[in-house]
Amino acid sequence: xxxxxxxxxHLIKEKRETATLxxxxxxxxxTVYWYQQGPGQDPQFLISFYEKxxxxxxxxxxxxxxxxxxxxxxxxxxSSLELxxxxxxxCASSLEKREGTDTQYFGPGTRLTVL
Amino acid sequence: GQQLNxxxxxxxxxxxxxxxxxxxxxxxxxxxLWYKQDPGEGPVLLIALYKAGELTSNGRLTAQFxxxxxxxxxxxxASIPSDVGIYFCAGQLKWVQGAQKLVFGxxxxxxxxx
Numbered sequence: 054x055x056x057x058x059x060x061x062x063h064l065i066k067e068k069r070e071t072a073t074l075x076x077x078x079x080x081x082x083x084t085v086y087w088y089q090q091g092p093g094q095d096p097q098f099l100i101s102f103y104e105k106x107x108x109x110x111x112x113x114x115x116x117x118x119x120x121x122x123x124x125x126x127x128x129x130x131x132s133s134l135e136l137x138x139x140x141x142x143x144c145a146s147s148l149e150k151r152e153g154t155d156t157q158y159f160g161p162g163t164r165l166t167v168l
Numbered sequence: 169g170q171q172l173n174x175x176x177x178x179x180x181x182x183x184x185x186x187x188x189x190x191x192x193x194x195x196x197x198x199x200x201l202w203y204k205q206d207p208g209e210g211p212v213l214l215i216a217l218y219k220a221g222e223l224t225s226n227g228r229l230t231a232q233f234x235x236x237x238x239x240x241x242x243x244x245x246a247s248i249p250s251d252v253g254i255y256f257c258a259g260q261l262k263w264v265q266g267a268q269k270l271v272f273g274x275x276x277x278x279x280x281x282x
Binding site for chain 2: 057086088095096097098101108109111141143145155156157158159160161162164
C-alpha cells in the first residue's frame with residue numbers, strides 16, 4: 054500500500070538559510086500534519102491542514118510557514134534557520150471525511166541539520 | 169496543556185518475555201494510538217483505539233482504551249528481537265470533523281537480550 058512520501062530525506066543547511074520540506078500524503082487522504090522531533094524527544098505538533106485550509110497550529114515558530122496545495126501535498130517552509138531547528142520533521146496524513154478513518158499515518162521523515 | 173505520562177521510560181528484557189507499558193493523562197481523549205519508531209524512521213501505527221473500554225489485538229500486541237478515557241496500555245507477548253524500538257502512545261481529542269493533532273507520550277525504549 055502507498056505510504057506518506059517526504060522529501061528530501063536528509064537536508065543540511067547553514068544558519069540563516071531557508072529550507073523547504075515536502076510531503077505527499079497517502080492517496081485520497083485530505084489532511085496533513087507536521088511534527089517536529091528533537092533528539093530523544095517525542096514528536097511535537099507544528100501545524101495541520103484539512104482540505105487545503107489551515108486547521109490547527111501548535112508550537113510553530115513565526116519563521117516557519119506551511120501550506121497544502123490543490124493536489125493535497127504540503128510544504129513546510131523554514132526561514133532564518135537556527136541551530137535549534139535541527140531535528141526530524143515528520144508529515145502525517147489522514148482521511149477526515151469518513152468517520153472512524155482519521156488515523157494518522159506517518160512518513161519516513163526529513164532529517165534537517167543546521168550547521 | 170494536555171500531557172501524557174508514559175511508563176516505563178525504558179525496558180530491558182529477555183527474548184520471549186512479555187512486555188507491558190502504559191500511558192496516563194490528566195485530561196480525556198477519544199482516540200488512543202500506539203506507534204513504534206525505529207531510529208531515524210517515522211512512527212509506524214500498531215494499534216488504534218476509538219472507544220472507551222475497547223480491547224484490541226494485533227498479533228502479539230494487545231492494547232486497551234481505559235474506561236475513564238484517560239489511560240491506555242499496550243502489551244506485547246513473547247517478545248522477539250524485532251520488537252526492539254521506541255514505543256509511543258498518542259492521544260487525540262476530536263469532536264468535529266477536521267484535523268486534530270496527536271499528543272504523544274515520552275516513549276518507552278525497549279531493548280531485548282537474545
